Amino acid sequence: MTSTAELSAEAISEIASVVSAGAGFAGCRSTVWVQGTCAVLSFRLDKDESDRRRAAGLGAITSPDILHFLLGLPTGKPVALEALTPAERSMLRTVPQGTILVSAGMVIRQAVPPLGVEMAMVPARSWRKGLERAGRFAPFCSRAMVLRTPPRDLDALRLEAGFYGIGVIVAAGGTEPDVLVAPARFRRNRFTAAGWRFLEEVYRQVR
Incomplete structure (x- = not known):
């Protein structure tokens, strides 16, 4: 059979x-x-990104809205806050710690796909x-x-x-x-x- x-x-x-x-x-x-x-x-697995996330207390990022926002930012390059739309500036308050860095009027995307x-x-x-x-x-x-x-x-x-x-x-x-x-x-x-x-x-x- x-x-x-x-x-x-x-x-x-x-x-x-x-x-x-x-x-x-x-x-x-x-x-x-x-x-x-x-x-x-x-x-x-991207060990560098996985280690970075672990150190920052950041796990998986599963929000479609947050990922769409992050994808619109270059990795590791500063973008002026004033260049963002009002909706994007509002999104800055919702992204998890360790995902972006905001400093001196600039935002830098830190997160990349972990694997x-x-x-x-x-x-x-x-x-x-x-x-x-x-x-x-x-x-x-x-x-x-x-x-x-x-x-x-x-x-x-x-x-x-x-x-x-x-x-x-x-x-x-x-x-x-x-x-x-x-x-x-x-x-x-x-x-x-x-x-x-x-x-x-x-x-x-x-x-």
Whole structure:
């Protein structure tokens, strides 16, 4: 009988280690709940930013409004307070300590994304469900799904997964993972507040 059960997070993490190394993703791995699903993420922690935040008592920044405001400021460069809009000046009172520095009529953004996510790997009972789950990470990183057994409609799977750039790995219990479709490299067109918030949510869970 073909099993349709999903692999455990521990099993996915072990598979992610093998696949990430083969794809050139060298970094940390952790199981998180993000984008409405459980996923194993391969990521690189920005140790300098993480240490700076820890020293300042600053954790994850998850407010979309604050992140949108911060994204409008250059990193580490002073901006005159008078150059800000009234709404932006009002926002200065709400940002957490350690996020910006205000001095001598200038504001300097200190906060930067605390990590970068390279790949999200999701378990799935069927490849169509895997496409949907992995597709949630399309704006943020490379993606892959893990199935227990190869589906019968393998050609259709390869066609659709290849089109969307989603990797497909089959991993039966106790066997080496079989990469049917390699995950495509992620190319970010632009960095948005939503993309930054995704990284902060991951950081909240892994720090």
